[in-house]
Amino acid sequence: MQTFNIQDAKTHFSRLVEAASEGEEIVITKAGRPVARLVPITHSSVERKFGALKGQVRIAEDFDAPLPDDVLASFDGR
Template sequence: MQTNMLESKNRFSELVKRAQAGEEIVITNRGVPAVRLEPVRTLSAGAASGDILGWLARNPLPAHARRSPEEIAADIQREREEWS
């Protein structure tokens, strides 16, 4: 569906519902397509964390940048002491 700015302003709630239902909604400005309404695609927390873990597995830190949790805690403590 294509609609102009004024019509979309007056029918915004309806257009949002139609877009959420899967209909493509294009809003024009002076007859030229300007924006498209589409539903937001959300990821579950598990899917998002899986994506991150997959990316980390494919892009590991270089050896010189890897530290254990204990090393990180010691570095944080040392930096805090330097600020005191």
């Protein structure tokens, strides 16, 4: 882990982003106190499978039916 003050981080930003993309963690400080951390983005190793929940989700027949008047009135504050 490398530490840079905010001025040095601004000056060498491209180099720091490159280092982070290669797996390094960079801490940016202001007045000697850590204020930000530059870390690499990790990609999920789990691949999504289309249709994985097929047969496990049920949608009610009246899913898109209009709401009853008393429920609609509660949205209006009546």
